[in-house]
Amino acid sequence: MAEIFARNLVHLRNRLGLTQEKLAVELGFTRASIDAYEGDRATPPYAKLKTFARVLGKSVQELTDEKLWESDLQEADMNEDLALPDLPLFAELNPENMANSEAWLNQIAIVAQSRLQDFVAGEFDPYADEAARISMPIYDKGQYLAFESGTDFPLPKSFLIGLKVEKTEAIEDGEICLLIDKKGQAYYRKVYNQSRERGVFVLTPMVSGLASQDLAVHEIHGIWQVKAFLSYTMPQFKTDKSRAQALVQELQEEIRRLS
Template identity: 25%
Template sequence: MSLFSDNIRYLRAERKISQEKLAESLGITRGRYVKYEDGTSEAPYEILKSISYFYHISIDLLLSVDVRKVPMDELLKLEDNRLLLPITVDKYGESFIEVVPHKAKAGYLTGYADPEFIESLQHISLPFLGSGKFRGFPVEGDSMPPHEDGSIIVGRYVENLGGVVDGKTYIFITKDEGIVYKRLNKNKKNVLMVESDNSFYPPYEVKASDILEIWEYKCNIGLSDRKQEVSETESVKEMFLELKREINELKNR
């Protein structure tokens, strides 16, 4: 038996549906379906997708989480049966924000689909953010000033690539690089060009197929009150503007 077998048997029992009726809904024979439920055969992708749509639950959860332990009424349901995100609320009904600390950053790639992992994260509440699903991620390095190492970036969950906008900053959860916070430079078909605000770091491409999650920047939680220094680029820009003003003054004399 497998976790998937246990899950589909449990879900069918909860719905009080016979194996024959479910198989008919999936467009397969009862004999074929029974093999998936008793674990003697693995379901191909198309069947997984059909079962996912039938129960309105993501394939991630069907394969990797014991759904008997998941409070289904407390999950955020996204379009197209994408990953279901656990939601916890305070006594006033405001959504809590899960914060991924530095020590849990490495584990997020394997735990982002696990409600128990998400539940174990620290929670904060920021009612001024309004509606949406929010999560906090740690910042490392100096690639995105003025956000410093140790700061937390709070992002709003973006449901699809069509929701991203050039010029805005996002937390990208990718298979290869994990958690990265970058500015979107150019949104191409199936590829995103991202860049750091620190010009020392070159821009690079991220394949859409490599992206697990996208969170749009909403606010920053940091400890430093250091005055932001004027960048070299801004200094040069100011120098040229001043020179232009002086030239115009000479022309008007």
């Protein structure tokens, strides 16, 4: 129950566009308690669960028993409206380095959704030895991190492999990036660079139900180019009926031509 509630809390807070601090104000709780609940390090008593249910628009049973992060994605029917991200499951390999086993498995630190605010505040160092890591075959030089995906990524239970952008003016229009603002909110978006003209980046969502928005340069903590992703979720593809009908028609015409 506690693990389901923790994931539901992260999911619903992100869907509402709230930081841990803002949600804490809405609930009348402390940010530390929200962080503990999201990190599955504490379980709220029933009285607090009722408060969560009222503010988040769900029942106590839904919050504690149902995997809302999965059902919401199914209701959105993402595979009908959206294409999967045009990213490799693994970053492009450099054949010259294939023989070097040390280069082949790079250790990339993980930043969980529940640690984003601590990461921005400097209270969590993902490069420290105790941070969790995953191995990936990446050869480009630079600072990589693996960010736990939020609800603005098409596949749940994923990690986005990001390369730190050192010069924001170098970002080209249409690049897929993960941006983190100074409040600890993460945005997986297609980016259009208007930093010189207007001092903002225009962020276009990759999933339905979210609007495009401007994010001011001075509000950004960091930007990572998303180079690859790892996912525990297999996409569910739908049959393209129009394409199937066209193939049937082509086959029928070919049969008539040969008969």
